[in-house]
Amino acid sequence: MKYVGRFAPSPSGPLHFGSLVAALGSYFQAKSQRGDWLVRMEDLDPPREMPGAAKLILETLEAYHLHWDGEVVYQSHRHELYQQQIEQWLSKQQAYYCQCTRKQIKAAGSYYQGQCRNKNLTADNCSIRIKIDAPVTEFVDLKQGKITLPSAIAAEDFIIKRRDGLFAYNLAVVIDDIEQGVTEVVRGADLIEPTGRQISLYQLLGAKPVQYLHLPLAVTENGAKLSKQNHAQGISLSDPIPTLICAMRFLGFVLPKQIETANIDEILAWGVKHWHLEQLPKATQITTLFSNRIS
Missing domain, CATH: 3.40.50.620 (HUPs)
Structure with missing residues (x-):
């Protein structure tokens, strides 16, 4: 069975560092297995959405050369x-x-x-x-x-x-993952708790559950998750390489100097080639001092 992974942000704000970590983890896991990497916009909660955020998130992924396969799916259309x-x-x-x-x-x-x-x-x-x-x-x-x-x-x-x-x-995430043929979900450790509920829905629907990989969360010094609700700053679109390298180090990569000075496509290709689960930190939370405004 072909590997199908996905990144599914909610458009409640710009893409921040913690979201980039999740996007990169799911991207590297999919591409290292020569699979598809889908993007789905989880726009289920209009009161919490920021006008223009969905478009900005996609522009940010493009700026980081995280090119998705197929069409973007919007939950609001489903x-x-x-x-x-x-x-x-x-x-x-x-x-x-x-x-x-x-x-x-x-x-x-x-x-x-x-x-x-x-x-x-x-x-x-x-x-x-x-x-x-x-x-x-x-x-x-x-x-x-x-x-x-x-x-x-x-x-x-x-x-x-x-x-x-x-x-x-x-409900929506399980129905969508089944319909899109997703085989593995890579996401932040803050979503460990609802995993049991989602597996229950797979069982009720008579479908085989996906595999799960939960990545460490980026948290502030006081233990708060980097999130849009906590006013995490959006990452830079104009100068993505320093942020990309920082996120890859967060995921356990040890990058050689020649890669740190390479172009963004070379960095991503190196990441796909060298990605392995053993490199990931075992901790479910990692403190980061990262701060980067959109520019």
């Missing part, structure tokens, strides 16, 4: 596909409407405990949850090995469509 699957589950009573608020769930012990599972509620002011009868409590990560997940989270009937009508990330 709502009908997600809704069709939800309707199938509702008709089979595999999914159900839930009226519980976050405040109510927190008061009941922080995790949803199936309060609406058998109430036969209608859609009015409700979210939709999927029934999880066979929780996934562990999986194997290609770098981290066996990962054990909290049982309370794994057993939770989680939301697949919010009460505001927006589709949930866990």
